[in-house]
Amino acid sequence: MTFPARCLVLSAVIAVRAFAQAPQLVWEASGFSAPESAVFDAGRNQFYVSNMGAYGQGAAPGDGFISRVSADGRILELKWIAGLQDPKGLALANGRLYVGDNADLVEIDPATGAVMARHQPEDGPGSFNDCTADAAGNIYVFSNRLGTIFRLGGGKFEAWFKVDRSQTGGLNGLKAEQDRLLLGGWTVRGPDGKEQPGHLSLVTFGETPRLGRIGRSAIGRIDGIEPDGRGGYTVTDWWTGDLLQVTADGESAVLLSLGRGTADHTYLVGEGLLVIPHVLDHKVRAYRWKP
Incomplete structure (x- = not known):
């Protein structure tokens, strides 16, 4: 084998190993009530985690919390x-924490914990x-009832797409990038x-x-979507419990199989830290991983 050929083979092996490297558990926190989403507040050096509490048919009203x-x-x-x-998705922007609740997009002041507004x-x-929030501070939230993405920006809350x-x-996860909004599908008819x-x-x-x-390939019942810092993404499949790299x-390829209920995670690119809520286990787990 020639030297260039050996280099190509070695590069391919390294690439495969890097793609397949398994995340390593760093910490685990329990005691939540159906945790659905996590977001990191760098200024306060803490995470916020949404808890749905009881959900679905017959759920107790008003028992959700952050x-x-x-x-x-x-x-x-x-x-x-x-x-x-029934709080789910979380986003930080404009000095506010935004929560996709069942009826409203809730706007919270993280400094005081006060609810500043409810948008419906x-x-x-x-x-x-x-x-999710874009670079300009616009907030996007998806209405399952109306099949419409709403945008909060410039003091207006209105249908956007x-x-x-x-x-x-059917859609679940959202993630704003520089010039586009990503939508995570749940299922679709072929x-x-x-x-x-x-x-x-x-x-x-x-x-x-x-x-x-x-792409054209099916991925899973997508909940969380996070850029991996290298042009790809990590996504969670709520139904299988898989964490995938896309x-x-x-x-896509499976990085971890964690059990059904993996939800809207966050990824801190600089720290190489994946933080994943587990709705059915009532836990949040953090993993060290870099692509």
Whole structure:
């Protein structure tokens, strides 16, 4: 084998090992109540974790809450913000914490813990899930009831993009990037009419937002979506419990199998830290990993 050929083989082996490297558990925190989303407040060196509490048919109203968790995984205040209906997605921007609650997009002042505003569609509850912030501080949240992405920006809360669910399928996770909004599909009907796992769709920013797709492969029932710092993503599959790495062209590989209920995680690129809520285990786990 020639020297260039050996170099190519060695590079391929290194690439495969890097892609397949398993995350290592750093800490685990328990005592939550159906934790769904986590976000890191760098200025205060702490995480916020949304807790749905009881959810689904017959759920107790108003038992959802937000927890404060230290950077090393200690629960600082379990019920920091209480009285929420079914809080899920979290986003930090504009000096505020935004929460996708069942009826409203809730706006909280992290300095005081006070609810500053509740944003709702004009015709009733939004049935909101994930939310995300772009670089300009606009907040995006998806209404399952209306099949519409709403945007909060410039003091206005309004419908921004009507989703074609025949293309995207049912949606869960959202993630804003520089020039587009990523949409994590739950399931979608294939050409044969049968239900199949979801994929990553996108909506471009600009005067005329356009719907697109990343790759052609099914990925899973996508909950969390986080950039990996190398042009790809990590996503969680709530249904299988898998944590996956997804390339820029939509190909995926399993990094960890964690059990059903892995939800809207966060990834701190500089620290190489994945923080993953587990809805059904009532725990949050942190893993060290870099692509």
